[in-house]
Amino acid sequence: MQIVSPLERSAITSSDRVLFEIQRAIVEGNIVAGSKISEPGLARRFNVSRAPLREALARLERCHLIERIPNAGARVVTLSPEGLVALYQLREELEGLACRLAAEQMPDSEIDELRQLLDKHLETQRVREGESYYQEAGDLDFHYRIILGSKNQYLINMLCDQLYYLVRMYRVQMGMNGPRVSRAFDEHKAIINAIANRDGELADLLMRRHIGASRKNIESRLQTEKETS
Amino acid sequence: MQIVSPLERSAITSSDRVLFEIQRAIVEGNIVAGSKISEPGLARRFNVSRAPLREALARLERCHLIERIPNAGARVVTLSPEGLVALYQLREELEGLACRLAAEQMPDSEIDELRQLLDKHLETQRVREGESYYQEAGDLDFHYRIILGSKNQYLINMLCDQLYYLVRMYRVQMGMNGPRVSRAFDEHKAIINAIANRDGELADLLMRRHIGASRKNIESRLQTEKETS
DNA sequence: CCTTTTTTAATTGTCGACAATTTAATGAGG
DNA sequence: CCTCATTAAATTGTCGACAATTAAAAAAGG
Numbered sequence: 001m002q003i004v005s006p007l008e009r010s011a012i013t014s015s016d017r018v019l020f021e022i023q024r025a026i027v028e029g030n031i032v033a034g035s036k037i038s039e040p041g042l043a044r045r046f047n048v049s050r051a052p053l054r055e056a057l058a059r060l061e062r063c064h065l066i067e068r069i070p071n072a073g074a075r076v077v078t079l080s081p082e083g084l085v086a087l088y089q090l091r092e093e094l095e096g097l098a099c100r101l102a103a104e105q106m107p108d109s110e111i112d113e114l115r116q117l118l119d120k121h122l123e124t125q126r127v128r129e130g131e132s133y134y135q136e137a138g139d140l141d142f143h144y145r146i147i148l149g150s151k152n153q154y155l156i157n158m159l160c161d162q163l164y165y166l167v168r169m170y171r172v173q174m175g176m177n178g179p180r181v182s183r184a185f186d187e188h189k190a191i192i193n194a195i196a197n198r199d200g201e202l203a204d205l206l207m208r209r210h211i212g213a214s215r216k217n218i219e220s221r222l223q224t225e226k227e228t229s
Numbered sequence: 230m231q232i233v234s235p236l237e238r239s240a241i242t243s244s245d246r247v248l249f250e251i252q253r254a255i256v257e258g259n260i261v262a263g264s265k266i267s268e269p270g271l272a273r274r275f276n277v278s279r280a281p282l283r284e285a286l287a288r289l290e291r292c293h294l295i296e297r298i299p300n301a302g303a304r305v306v307t308l309s310p311e312g313l314v315a316l317y318q319l320r321e322e323l324e325g326l327a328c329r330l331a332a333e334q335m336p337d338s339e340i341d342e343l344r345q346l347l348d349k350h351l352e353t354q355r356v357r358e359g360e361s362y363y364q365e366a367g368d369l370d371f372h373y374r375i376i377l378g379s380k381n382q383y384l385i386n387m388l389c390d391q392l393y394y395l396v397r398m399y400r401v402q403m404g405m406n407g408p409r410v411s412r413a414f415d416e417h418k419a420i421i422n423a424i425a426n427r428d429g430e431l432a433d434l435l436m437r438r439h440i441g442a443s444r445k446n447i448e449s450r451l452q453t454e455k456e457t458s
Numbered sequence: 459c460c461t462t463t464t465t466t467a468a469t470t471g472t473c474g475a476c477a478a479t480t481t482a483a484t485g486a487g488g
Numbered sequence: 489c490c491t492c493a494t495t496a497a498a499t500t501g502t503c504g505a506c507a508a509t510t511a512a513a514a515a516a517g518g
Contacts, residue, residue, distance in 0.1 A: 012299040013501065039470070049503045051280070054471090058287045064383065070241040071470060071509055086381045089330070093322045101318070152315045154293065158387060242471065268500070278473045283501090300479055300500060 015052035019059055022046070026065050026076055027169045034078040037066060063165040077166075081222050084170055087163065088215035094159055095143065095211060096204040099191065102149035103200030111196050114145050118192065122185055136171060140164070142188050146195070146207075174221045180213070187213070244281035248288055251275070255294050255305055256398045263307040266295060292394040306395075310451050313399055316392065317444035323388055324372065324440060325433040328420065330379035332429035340425050343374050347421065351414055365400060369393070371417050375424070375436075403450045409442070416442070 022042065025031045043053045057074055060066045068074040077083070121138035147159045187210045194203035251271065254260045272282045286303055289295045297303040306312075350367035376388050416439045423432035 015501075016299070040468090050470090051502055051504095054284070055287060055501095058284060062291050064386075070245070072511085073469070083382075086383050089326065089381060090323075090383050090387075093326045094319075097318065097322045152318060153312075154315050154319050154392070157293075158319075163383070244471075269498090279500090280472055280474095284471090301481090302499070 013052065014048055015055045018042075018046045018048050018052060019056035022056060022060060023063070023065065023165060026060070027165055027172055029173050031076055033076050033169075033173065035076050037074040037076065039073075063162050065165055065169065077169075079170060079173060079222075081219065084215070084218060084222060087166055087170070088211060090163065091159075091167070092208045092211045092215075094155060094163075095147065096208045098147045098150040098152075098155055098159070099195065099203035099207040100200035101152055101155070102146050103195045103198050103203050105151040106146075106149035106195060108196075110145070110149055111192065114142070114149075114192055115196075117141060117145070118185070118188055136168070139184060139188075140168070146191070149195075170218055174218060180217050184210070184214070242281070243277055244284045247271075247275045247277050247281060248285035251285060251289060252292070252294065252394060255289070256394055256401055258402050260305055262305050262398075262402065264305050266303040266305065268302075292391050294394055294398065306398075308399060308402060308451075310448065313444070313447060313451060316395055316399070317440060319392065320388075320396070321437045321440045321444075323384060323392075324376065325437045327376045327379040327381075327384055327388070328424065328432035328436040329429035330381055330384070331375050332424045332427050332432050334380040335375075335378035335424060337425075339374070339378055340421065343371070343378075343421055344425075346370060346374070347414070347417055365397070368413060368417075369397070375420070378424075399447055403447060409446050413439070413443070 022031065026033075031037075037057070039050055039053060039057070043050050046053070057066060057068065061068050061074070064077060066074045066076055121141070124138075144160060144164075147156055150156065187206065191203055191206045191210065194200075194206055251260065255262075260266075266286070268279050268282060268286075272279050275282070286295060286297065290297050290303070293306060295303045295305055350370070353367075373389060373393075376385055379385065416435065420432055420435045420439065423429075423435055
């Protein structure tokens, strides 16, 4: 089960291909956070000219995975507690809104699909105890579908095509798994129930809490990491 | 009083320059909504090669001012009631959040400045009765400052560097001015008062209403335009 | 030995040309 | 006359090279 973003569906051009490869490398830490990016270096490494590479860099900047300074170059972002808080503040609002809209817009068929998917993930989760990769994939799948269910193109673009790469980066690079998994499943269930009941207000509230809990979970990791340094 | 976005501060490279020119042309309708974009054509028109032009196009896509299809080209976005609603749904959430954060984060000095600015705008408004350009500039200035006051970099980037160009495009192309102006000033006053009182919750609520009213105002214009066609 | 200036190297931004793909035009067939 | 296939034109994507700017290294001065 690959974690594939909506954008990644179709890698048409060679600029797309290199974008996805670099994106993954940054998220997974193969290109380390905070390091400087060399255009000629990356171009050689991924066997493309600088033209498509620069286009990819522009799109990486949009996801906040790199920061560019004119005439000076680009750096991979550095993860920080402040950045994490800022990111999750936004997620709470946006995904709360997504839930409210999804409660109005999602057709019953999509809701059923999402329910089935939750059950399926729960089973594979039991089998593959402790493999955080599958947990993350399942969680992302859940959130993606609700966001898409909002049918708001700007909301979808912001979350799925921009912020979620950073969310994954925070999770992956601080090894998100741990004891919160089973609780997350229950929370997901409650959210989808609220959406099925067309109770947007409740779905909104539950999603905000859900993300808030998730944030605190990562925050504690960032804290312990800080203490041991 | 030019309407200058935070990004526009410094047009370092020639790609920046052409970006701002095209951005303005699209927002003001000099490049008509829905029209196809010709890379060679624009390159000649703005006296640059296609390399910086394409970089500018990539950044225009990020503000949702154009839509690109791989190997097919780019089109200027078309304005629609659905798009407007989706855009303002997001603004309500995001600027509501901005107010809540600003109530915590803005130093008193910034709040005072904003108050003075409001008064100044009110005066120049009385003098230049009916000039919608100054109204818009004043309104944008107000919203920008609150967003910046939130100190949340992702929020700032999304609103000021991405969505606000589209907001302006909707406003400019349907001639926003009209009878809402004086009421907007009162609403602005109430919001800044709530922030000064460090009442984030109230500021949040007031901003949501303020934007909701603004949305309905534009919606009615889009409606009448539809009826006369 | 440290600071400042000059020189060098490297990197970024821009250009023009070519290759690949798509769109438009042309022609053949029904 | 319309539809489909083929060809031609135009547009997009990619490449390598040059110009401009910035960062690093070396040299001069205190």
